[in-house]
Amino acid sequence: MPVEIKRTYSTRAASKPAPPSSPPPALTSPPPLKRKRPLTDRPPEGNTPAKKARRGPAASSAKGKAKAKAGDVSSKQGKLTQLHFSLDTPTLRTCPLCDLSYTRGAPDDEALHKAHCARVQRGLEWGKEEEREAAKAGVEEVAGSVKLRNGARGRIICFRPDVGGKIGAKLTILLETIRLALSSPPLSPTVLQRCKIYLFLLSAPGPTTTTREKIVGCVVAQRISTAMAIARPSELSSAPSSPAPPPTSSQDTLLSSPSSTPPPAPPPAATLLPVDSSTNLYVHPAPLPTPMGIPRLFVSSAHRRLGIASRLLSAAAATFILGCPLDPARGEIAFTQPTGAGKAVLEEWGRGGVRIYEEEQDL
DSSP states (O other), X not given: OOOOOOOOOOOSOOSSOOOOSSOOOSXXXXXXXXXXXXXXXXXXXXXXXXXXXXXXXXXXXXXXXXXHHHHHHHHHSOOOOOOOOOSSSOSEEEOTTTOOEEETTOHHHHHHHHHHHHHHHHOEEEOHHHHHTHHHHTOEEEEEEEEOTTSOEEEEEEEOTTOOHHHHHHHHHHHHHHHHHHTOOOOOHHHHTTEEEEEEEEEOSSOTTOOOEEEEEEEEEEEOSEEEEEOOHHHHSOSOOOOOOOOOOHHHHHHSOGGGSOOOOOOGGGGSEEEETTTTEEEEEEEEEOSEEEEEEEEOGGGOSSSHHHHHXXXXXXHSSTTOOOOGGGTXXXXXXXXXXXXXXXXXXXXXXXXXXXXXXXX
16 A cells, blocks of 8 residues: 655745746846036036024023123122323322333333332342353453442442443443433443443342342543533632613713723623533533543442442542543543532542533544
8 A cells, every 4th residue: 555645844934045947147237327417517606505504502502601691790890980080190200219200000111110210229230140251351340349438348340331241231221220310311332432331349248158249330431532621619700790870861871971881891601601500510611631531420329428439430530541540630530411419529529620521522
């Protein structure tokens, strides 16, 4: 009896697809390529509308915070004050310590006055940098261990004004300070070529090992050729005071002879040249040969009346011309137009023989 075979089918789907019954054709056409649009067909960029950026919630919140912050600052500012111009109060002020006029409230003028006033009162520093360059710059010590009236000691040095480096920079500041303090014009290069600089260096109080010193005095000595003698007070007051003639009538004038009323003689002071009328300083116009002149003399205000000026002048008179000391009493030294304090110095130190000269003169 034949056995009947039953076929069973699984419900699981086949994992792999059945291969095709016929192979694919060998030659098949590739898919069509996408071509770019030509440039001529594209619209211009200027006509295309720009996309507007949308404001997000973060931008609106930041703007609200800025407004709130501005409101807080304005609330914390407080009450405003109404200001007025004070036309009666002058803005130009003159310092009683250094006699420098400056504009109050101007930052540049305030800084200039602060630095200038400190130099005029206390002098300038002379430290290790300047002392290190002294030998190279030709600085010569004229006098050492000079004792002043208050017991302090210092020294006097001398050098040419054409030095460079630290000493040259220090000299430029010093000459500018002297120019402002004396209200004088700057020394021209022609005058400086014929000059020597004399400085008084005051030793700082403390141990002797320190090299910090102060420039408290300066004398500029110049080679000159002529100067004018100063008129004495007796020459100024020697003119007799002539009384005024009594008023006469026209008849008396016609009858009087011309020889009966001679004209008054001119006073001797009429032939003198005024230098400073406020200090009654006059000179004779006749030029006299003079070898040395002093165009600038300066001592810091905190160190005056100690004999610094007289010691500087004596050192300059003794060493300005090598081997030929000069005597002010014989008229061998002259000053330019001195101030009130300078006139007192030249009268005391010069013993009546100091003369007056002009800075710009040919040898």
